[in-house]
Amino acid sequence: AQSVAQPEDQVNVAEGNPLTVKCTYSVSGNPYLFWYVQYPNRGLQFLLKYITGDNLVKGSYGFEAEFNKSQTSFHLKKPSALVSDSALYFCAVRDGRLTGGFKTIFGAGTRLFVKA
Amino acid sequence: DVKVTQSSRYLVKRTGEKVFLECVQDMDHENMFWYRQDPGLGLRLIYFSYDVKMKEKGDIPEGYSVSREKKERFSLILESASTNQTSMYLCASSLGRAIYGYTFGSGTRLTVV
Numbered sequence: 711a712q713s714v715a716q717p718e719d720q721v722n723v724a725e726g727n728p729l730t731v732k733c734t735y736s737v738s739g740n741p742y743l744f745w746y747v748q749y750p751n752r753g754l755q756f757l758l759k760y761i762t763g764d765n766l767v768k769g770s771y772g773f774e775a776e777f778n779k780s781q782t783s784f785h786l787k788k789p790s791a792l793v794s795d796s797a798l799y800f801c802a803v804r805d806g807r808l809t810g811g812f813k814t815i816f817g818a819g820t821r822l823f824v825k826a
Numbered sequence: 827d828v829k830v831t832q833s834s835r836y837l838v839k840r841t842g843e844k845v846f847l848e849c850v851q852d853m854d855h856e857n858m859f860w861y862r863q864d865p866g867l868g869l870r871l872i873y874f875s876y877d878v879k880m881k882e883k884g885d886i887p888e889g890y891s892v893s894r895e896k897k898e899r900f901s902l903i904l905e906s907a908s909t910n911q912t913s914m915y916l917c918a919s920s921l922g923r924a925i926y927g928y929t930f931g932s933g934t935r936l937t938v939v
Contacts, residue, residue, distance in 0.1 A: 753916055754918075816861075
């Protein structure tokens, strides 16, 4: 069965410092992995995805994520945090098999707080 | 700008009422989804649809039903609202086999009193 774990409820970082938001997953077959961001009282916005290829994927707003197959992780990173990055971040995984349904499983979310 | 539109941002309903949440997408996406979002639980899938008039149960379908009569519209129905259905409801759509991610609506915050 698919599952996603975001081990940290909240991550605090100072503006200008690098940030990492952690995600680990479990899925049958090769995974499709995603990060989304949610600002207050809004829906989720797509940040980036990993389907295949280079383990380091780049996304919107200067974010990137590193896929590590051996550790089944897909951590979100940014070299220099901004106060405006403060939001709720969701990791998500979809089963990579070509058959079956299209269920995407979301983690519980990690709240990022960037202090000025 | 492509988008998913949810008809209400905030909704307050009474226990026992029948509630309709509407979602419309303008991207010609095959797949549409309804999730509910609760603090500490993330997003949980209620129902999804991969074609007109087709529907599949998600992880928490009890107390809900859905309707997809047209490709662009996916409705979530609470047959008899209860207080434990107070939540943020998110509609999403995707192309093909959902490998490119979802486009989400802004959400409907439903309070059942």
